[in-house]
Amino acid sequence: MAQIGTFTRSEDGSFVGTIRTLNINIKATIKPAAKENERAPDYRVTANGVELGAAWSKAAKDSGAEYLSLKLDDPSFTAPVYASLVQGDNGEHKLIWSR
Template sequence: METKLMANIGTFKLSNGVFTGNITTLTINAKLTIKPAETGGTDKAPTHRVFLGTSTIGAAWEKTSKEDRTYYSIKIEDPSFAAPLFATLIKGDDETYSLLWPQPRPKAA
């Protein structure tokens, strides 16, 4: 299944290394914080943790695109989800960051 369409499901601001913002979907309306993770572990360890209040609900990995732009691969989990939510946090033209969810393309008939 291809994932070319992207829906903007959140907007964040970066201040002192911490992202704060909201995620909004049909079933989610939450204020999240994305903070740098404790260092250590492996190269595959998350660079950031995702928080809802004081609860850790996900992780993020800092990555670099082919165009040499930094972005964050986000994974959010909740017992109410059938599967984890995967999204990408990218910087916009201004000082805001957009949380983009890859929408699966419908299969060709």
């Protein structure tokens, strides 16, 4: 698992940070979204005013630790990117990529 981003949580519940890979380096925001149904995402991910993905609130089975499960996609990607936003030390949140 590789860290591809770092975010900080704002008072309004959104996360602001940067996503960095070999091909992208963008500032992004993960904002709470109004749920239209029970399967709808809890958050929307945007960069430069364009929706880049969605996130769902989850809890780890063993520890109960809360995290966000993200799906990022863009026409420039060969496939969607799945990642988890987990709380790290010192209040930052780490975006961890997985396949």
